[in-house]
Amino acid sequence: MPQSGRALLEAASAASPTPKGVSLHSVTKVFGDVVAVAELNLEVHAGEFFSMLGPSGSGKTTVLRMIAGFEDATSGSIELDGVDVTRMAPFDRNVNTVFQDYALFPHLTIAENVGYGLRVRRMGKSETAERVERALQQVRLAHTADRLPHQLSGGQRQRIALARALILQPSVLLLDEPLGALDKQLREEMQVELKQIQREVGITFIFVTHDQEEALTLSDRIAVFNNGCIEQVGTPNEVYEFPQTAFVAGFLGISNLIAPAHASVITGIDKLISVRPERVRLADAASAVAADETSVLGTVYETVYTGPATRYIIETAAGLRLTAERHNDHHPTAAAAFGRGDAVRAIWKTDHVSIVP
Amino acid sequence: MTSTVPRVTPAEPGGVTTPGPGRVQPAGSKPLSTRLHRSPRLRLLGLLALPLTWLVGVYIFSLVMLLITAFWRTDPFTSKVIPGFTLDNFVRLVENPAYLSTSLRTLSIALLVTILSVVFSIPLGIFMAKVASPWLRAFLAVAITLPLWAGYLVKILAMRITFTENGFFNSALEPLGLSGPGFSYTTVVLTLTYLWFPYMALPVYTAVRQIPANLFDASADLGARSWTTIRTVVVPLLKPALIAGSIFTFSLSLGDYLAAKFVGGSTQMIGSVIASNINLNPPIAAAFSVVPIVFVLVYLFAVRKTGALDRM
Numbered sequence: 218m219p220q221s222g223r224a225l226l227e228a229a230s231a232a233s234p235t236p237k238g239v240s241l242h243s244v245t246k247v248f249g250d251v252v253a254v255a256e257l258n259l260e261v262h263a264g265e266f267f268s269m270l271g272p273s274g275s276g277k278t279t280v281l282r283m284i285a286g287f288e289d290a291t292s293g294s295i296e297l298d299g300v301d302v303t304r305m306a307p308f309d310r311n312v313n314t315v316f317q318d319y320a321l322f323p324h325l326t327i328a329e330n331v332g333y334g335l336r337v338r339r340m341g342k343s344e345t346a347e348r349v350e351r352a353l354q355q356v357r358l359a360h361t362a363d364r365l366p367h368q369l370s371g372g373q374r375q376r377i378a379l380a381r382a383l384i385l386q387p388s389v390l391l392l393d394e395p396l397g398a399l400d401k402q403l404r405e406e407m408q409v410e411l412k413q414i415q416r417e418v419g420i421t422f423i424f425v426t427h428d429q430e431e432a433l434t435l436s437d438r439i440a441v442f443n444n445g446c447i448e449q450v451g452t453p454n455e456v457y458e459f460p461q462t463a464f465v466a467g468f469l470g471i472s473n474l475i476a477p478a479h480a481s482v483i484t485g486i487d488k489l490i491s492v493r494p495e496r497v498r499l500a501d502a503a504s505a506v507a508a509d510e511t512s513v514l515g516t517v518y519e520t521v522y523t524g525p526a527t528r529y530i531i532e533t534a535a536g537l538r539l540t541a542e543r544h545n546d547h548h549p550t551a552a553a554a555f556g557r558g559d560a561v562r563a564i565w566k567t568d569h570v571s572i573v574p
Numbered sequence: 575m576t577s578t579v580p581r582v583t584p585a586e587p588g589g590v591t592t593p594g595p596g597r598v599q600p601a602g603s604k605p606l607s608t609r610l611h612r613s614p615r616l617r618l619l620g621l622l623a624l625p626l627t628w629l630v631g632v633y634i635f636s637l638v639m640l641l642i643t644a645f646w647r648t649d650p651f652t653s654k655v656i657p658g659f660t661l662d663n664f665v666r667l668v669e670n671p672a673y674l675s676t677s678l679r680t681l682s683i684a685l686l687v688t689i690l691s692v693v694f695s696i697p698l699g700i701f702m703a704k705v706a707s708p709w710l711r712a713f714l715a716v717a718i719t720l721p722l723w724a725g726y727l728v729k730i731l732a733m734r735i736t737f738t739e740n741g742f743f744n745s746a747l748e749p750l751g752l753s754g755p756g757f758s759y760t761t762v763v764l765t766l767t768y769l770w771f772p773y774m775a776l777p778v779y780t781a782v783r784q785i786p787a788n789l790f791d792a793s794a795d796l797g798a799r800s801w802t803t804i805r806t807v808v809v810p811l812l813k814p815a816l817i818a819g820s821i822f823t824f825s826l827s828l829g830d831y832l833a834a835k836f837v838g839g840s841t842q843m844i845g846s847v848i849a850s851n852i853n854l855n856p857p858i859a860a861a862f863s864v865v866p867i868v869f870v871l872v873y874l875f876a877v878r879k880t881g882a883l884d885r886m
Contacts, residue, residue, distance in 0.1 A: 287791050307794040320792035324810045334796035337806075385796065 237263030237298050238421055239284060239389055244293035246279050246445075253279045255445045257293070261389075261423060266415050268424045268432040271442030272468070277425045280442075281391050284423065285314050298388055313382035314391040318398060319374045321366035327377055328353070328362040334385045352380040355414070372403045379414070389421045396431065408434055429469045433457060441465045458493075459571050466491040466573055471528075471540055473497065474573070479537045483513050489573040496569045497541035499529055502560040512564040515539065517555050527553060531563050539563050644860035655856055663861035673847065677865050680844040683759070684827035684869070687766045691774035691823045692816055694767075698775060700808065703782040704790065718775045721768065730836045733765040738837055757839025765833045770826050774819030781815035782808065817877050824873060828866040 239261040246254040254276040261267045269277040282288040284295060286307035294303045302310050313334075321330050329336075332349040340348075353359040356376035358369075366374055375395060382390055395411075396404045412435055415422045426432050432439050433453040441448045441456060441464070449461040460466035466474055473492045481487040506512045515531035518538065524545070531539045541563055543554065555561055610617050645659050667673045698718075702711050721729055736742045738761060743754025755761045785808065793803040809816075831845025838846075844866055851859040 285791075285795060287794075306799075307791070308797045308799055312795075314792070314795045316788050316792060318786075318788065320786065320788040322789060322792070322807055324807075333793075333798075333806075337796060337798045337802055381796070 237388075238265075239423065240296045241280070241284075242294045242296070244280070244283065244290045244295060246276075246283060246288060247291045253445055254283070257445075257447060259440060259447065259450070261421060262438075263298075263388075263421055264419050265437040266412070266422045266424065266435055268426060268436040268439045269442055270426055270429060270432040270439050270468075272427055275442035276445035277440075277442045278393060279445075281314075281393055281423065281425050284389070285312055285391050286310050311387050312389045312391060313385050313387040314393065315375075315378045315382050315395045317394045319366075319378040321374055321377060321381070323366055326363050326365060327358070327369070330366065330377060331381045331384055333381065348384055352384040355383070356380045371399055372407060375399065375407060376410075379411075383414070383418060383420070386418075387420065389423060392422060392424045394425055394427070396426075396428075404431070411435065433469070441468060443468075460491055461574055463489060463573055466571075471542075473539045475537065475539075479533075479535060482535065484511050484567070484570065486570075486572065490570045491573055492565050492570045494528060494540040494542035496565050497539060498564045499531070499541050499543065499555060499561045500564055502562050504562060506562070506564055509567055510564050511567045511570070512562050513537070513539070514560070514562055517557050517559045517561055520553060520555070520557065522553075529555060529561075531561060640860050640863060643857055644864055646857045646860075648855045648857055653854055663858050664864075666858065667861055667865070673862070676842050676844060676847055679759070679842070680828060680866070681869055683763055683766065683843065684824045686763045687770060687827040688774075688820045688823045690763070690767045691771050691819065692778075694771065695775040695778040695819070696804070696809070696812065699779040699782040699812075700804070702779050703785075704787070715779070718772050718779075722772050726769070727832070727836075729769055730765060730833055733761065733768060733833075734837050737761045737764065757837060757841075759838070759841045762833050762838040762841050762843070765837050766827045766830060767823075769830075769833070770823040773822035773826070774816075777815040777819045778812060781812050785811050821870075821874070825866070825870050828869055 239259075241257055241259040244254060244257045244259075245252070257276075257280065259280075269280060271277045279288060283290050284297075286302070286305060286309075290303055294301055296302065297310060297312065322333065325333065328346075328349050331352050332345045335345045335348060349362070350359065353362055356379060358373055358376055358380070361369060361373065361377075366377070369377065375398075378395070392411075396407050399407060408431060411422075424432075424435060436453055438450060438452055439456050440450045443464050449456055449465045451459075456465055457469050460469065460472070463474055466472040471494050473494060475483065475490045475492070477487050477489055480490045484490065502514055513533055515533040515537075517529055518532040519530040521528040521530070522545075526542050526544050529541045529543065531541060533539070547554075610620065643655070644663055645661070646655055646657050647660050647662060648655055667677075698714070702714050706714065734741065737755050738744075738757050741754060744756065747754055755764070789807055789811075790803060793807050794800075798806065829845060831843055831849050834841050834843040834846050835849075844862060848859045848862050851862070
């Protein structure tokens with residue numbers, strides 16, 4: 218499909234009366250006496266790259282497996298393109314999955330793996346071969362057609378798993394931590410490739426990850442999971458800059474969560490507030506503060522050099538610890554601006570603070 | 575006992591230094607270990623001495639003796655074995671229709687036993703490995719292996735009581751005007767399946783357990799129904815286990831004669847013929863015992879042709 222695939226799909230969904238995409242209505246899943254997912258409601262729009270982000274055990278993979286049909290929901294309903302699929306078997310759902318460890322069939326060649334879904338649907342041999350060829354070209358692995366999965370590298374296997382799922386042109390593609398087993402550099406390359414492929418094919422992607430950076434990089438929208446519930450759904454910008462709960466603020470990047478007791482003293486707001494380390498500036502204790510800024514005095518408790526930036530952990534007299542991040546944009550040999558024990562003033566723009574409801 | 579810690583007194587200049595409390599004495603004072611360590615050939619000899627004695631001295635030797643005997647002949651009057659070289663025994667095997675049909679019957683029994691074992695053990699293996707609760711799985715594993723703990727004759731007797739003349743099936747089916755399998759070919763096949771089934775079921779169950787769960791998910795995800803998944807994913811991955819199991823069920827069935835004797839009625843197997851000739855005419859018995867060996871070799875060769883042994 219051309220670049221306009223997504224636009225076409227969106228137009229189609231706007232025109233047709235049935236709602237496209239995936240919707241979950243008060244879905245609950247109980248394993249024994251453990252509630253894995255509790256009364257979950259979720260709308261995933263057609264054609265979007267949607268991430269389910271959360272720590273392990275937060276229920277995100279269970280939700281994915283229920284959408285795929287590998288697990289039955291204990292209660293609630295799941296709709297796919299307006300059709301109730303709650304009790305449908307996986308092979309009857311127009312959904313395909315890319316598994317965490319790829320799940321390629323070890324006894325089949327790459328071409329047979331990619332063509333498996335077509336063969337099962339009894340598609341003709343020549344058409345299958347043609348479509349397999351095209352799918353392999355799409356992931357730039359046409360030359361591996363006759364190899365066995367164990368002869369491929371992790372990144373290649375990952376792309377084959379993707380090709381095997383996409384060849385069936387599902388209305389939703391589910392990805393279960395697909396990049397988890399790759400090393401950092403390959404992971405970043407694959408992120409770019411995934412995003413490109415998603416834009417090309419225009420299929421809804423539901424992507425499970427515990428890596429907040431990955432979710433922020435890839436997604437149109439993110440659902441943050443915790444303890445079987447969704448804490449917040451929003452665009453990457455929304456969930457990062459305007460966390461609705463303390464958990465979201467803490468899980469996405471580093472956050473200075475200032476408890477109401479401290480917040481009321483420093484800012485006069487008697488609520489839990491959050492300010493990101495990159496928005497906190499450090500200055501000498503004696504330096505002046507502008508009218509639109511808030512500041513607090515403290516001493517440097519620890520410094521952490523991360524390469525592109527240095528993090529300073531400040532402790533105030535009241536015992537509050539704050540993190541300030543400073544880009545290392547100075548001369549490479551210059552000494553750090555502050556050392557342990559220095560008295561400093563942590564300053565931020567008053568309106569850069571977000572209040573956590 | 576008093577302290578045995580050796581002490582170095584100043585009166586012993588150049589004496590052995592006492593190991594301190596934290597030091598371990600090197601274990602280098604064992605000449606044999608040192609010698610073995612230096613000579614790889616000696617080490618190999620030490621490792622293989624016992625198994626080789628058994629393998630060559632007992633196993634190979636007796637097989638060779640058997641093969642040699644097949645070329646000897648028996649004096650028809652005295653029944654004395656006369657060493658020599660004759661192909662008469664083998665010619666008789668081929669020319670005598672009774673021997674030929676016995677060979678083919680034995681082959682068909684062994685193949686049927688193997689097929690039945692495969693057909694039973696695949697669904698059982700899938701159920702045990704993927705469906706059953708841990709408790710039920712353990713129970714079934716014991717249930718499968720339990721017959722292995724009972725004596726061979728005991729099991730044949732159990733089958734005899736169940737299937738033959740005055741057995742359970744005949745009594746139960748009598749009011750309906752039907753009869754059970756009785757002493758027959760069928761009962762021999764069932765009995766041998768009962769005897770050798772564990773040798774197929776255990777490797778198959780172990781192999782199913784080793785198939786990652788997500789391959790089942792992936793297959794269903796790509797549109798395959800259960801039957802298609804079994805045919806296209808499970809069975810191909812079970813091939814090595816099926817072959818390992820079938821070598822047992824096939825060769826053990828080929829060599830058996832007690833089942834035929836106790837539940838087969840007039841059904842004769844190769845083993846029955848060998849058993850009845852073992853005293854009267856050892857050379858013909860020896861010649862006949864080459865037949866199952868040839869069957870097994872042909873079977874292994876056919877399996878090898880499929881390429882399934884490459885991954886074993």
